[in-house]
Amino acid sequence: MYKYDQYDQSIVDARVDEFRDQARRRLAGEITEDQFKPLRLKNGLYLQLHAYMLRVAIPYGTLDSRQMRKLAYIARTYDRGYGHFTTRQNIQYNWIKLEEAPDILADLATVEMHAIQTSGESIRNVSSDQYAGASADEIADPRPWAELIRQATTFHPEFSYLPRKFKIAVIASAEDRAAMRLHDIGLRLVANDAGDLGFEVYVGGGMGRTPFIAPLIRAFLPVDHLFSYCEAVLRVWNRTARRDNIHKQRVKILVHQMGAEAFAAAVEAEWQEILPNKSDVPRAEFDRIAAYFTPPAFEAGDREPDRADPDFAVWLDQNVKPHKHPGYAIVNISLKPIGGIPGDASADQIDLMADLAERHSFDELRVTHAQNIVLPHVRKADLYTIWQALVDAGLAESNLDLISDIIACPGLDYCSLANARSIPVAQKIATRFAGRQRDLGELKLKISGCINACGHHHAGHIGILGVDKKGTENYQLLLGGSGAEDASLGKITGPGFSEDGIVDAIERVTDQYIAVRQDGERFLDTYRRVGMDGFKEAIYG
């Protein structure tokens, strides 16, 4: 894992001191809320439905047990005993006091964490594959590149007042576990025929009220030019984007309006201008960063776990994935207990996951965009012990990628922008399908409480969008989305439903799927074969 050097630590510490003074001045009445708001947002502090909300960055979703324990400590000390892991691989606390926020940032800084660039019109936390460094199908660990982007863009003044927020994802395998093409820039590490590494560069993806899947604008960018090319993308956008209409300022709108080809040409021209400046991060600096991501000292030997316990065997088949090193496995810890709140974990659960990582996963954890936690490097011999500990902590739901593994934004229970509640709908669906979810196979269900789409509803095999219908909660149903390598945007089925009505409608959808599916077809495959018409009558009669 990357470790801060003295420079990293000093800029984060300086930011804590700066914010402490800003908060003091706000509380003392030296500055108004209008003056303070942009300052607190630069440190991830929002005012939400019930209190202040703090979003803490977890770079590319990677953290160690010391950092995880600090997150538990913050939940226990400053919040109400829990945190919410988000689709951007971060964590949010819902009950923060402004007067304590500087202390929280100071505590975070002691474990090399912060809330910088988790809000506002900035380059946000870079996301990546939760199996990075562990998965058999990757070309190389994508995280050194993500870290390089993080360093090169943190506090970069040119990118501090962008037209809108900007999100970058880096992956290194054919399978996309990070919704890469739904980012402003999506990067996939590939090798060319000569064996050199480069990136496929996708620009202009995103969700929100105008969702787009990012088109490919460059098929092979040599890795050494990663930063200058991203810089060119940012400059073309920064210079050309509208700034008069907040809904039209993301890069996806510009790419859509210019067309991918014209946008790519503009970036190419800008890049040629930039190249002589030598703004790329030197190879030696990349090598310094990459050294922090050297694989751990895996032990030899490969012993399959004993499958005698049937519940354990189900968990193994559903939540444990193959590792690149024989004898090891990747463990997915579901934060989706049936009837629970997707992505929430108590301080005790966070501590337990930290303990398991320290003892059994070379001290590493990952947060996934599906709001689960991963132990990336677990000896197969330790799987049963881990499973037992997870069972005791209520963390052993065997539902990875099943219908109850729901992505849900906080919705109207916590979010001041919401139109409808997301969490109760997730709870009802998970409860309704708990007994038969394995028969439904992979089925990604995603719920947002408003058009901002933090819950990725456009990218759900089944998506749900909360809307406000004359003051009551109403839910639109979407089918056919995907955030994976077969990315697609869901289509709205028709008129919306009440809270209970949407659960019934989903059951009619899954019943229809079971009735018409062919051998080996996932729900998404069946939908793509039969189309919306194949479901519409079942839904609306």
Next chain:
Amino acid sequence: MNILTGNDLPTGDVIWWTGAGWSRHVADAVDVGTTGETTGAAEEALRRVNNPYVIEATDTADGPRPAHIKDRVRALGPTVRPDLTLKPDDAAAIAQVI
């Protein structure tokens, strides 16, 4: 009726104007008629409230009921965590929000 709400500046807690000060409980809120914005601005200047705004509510036997569900959730707490609401022991409280 119109009631005045906002957040406590240092803690962020949801608060309601009682006519003489601020309360955590919407039941204490009073009808501000047309004076809500003036009161809100004056209180904000004194840092006794952050982000004040006036909402519509209906007068009920249990006190004011905010017209919009968003303010009813604000007034009680998250419907999915009854233990964290202002009425953890009142089983009917959440149904009244919805």
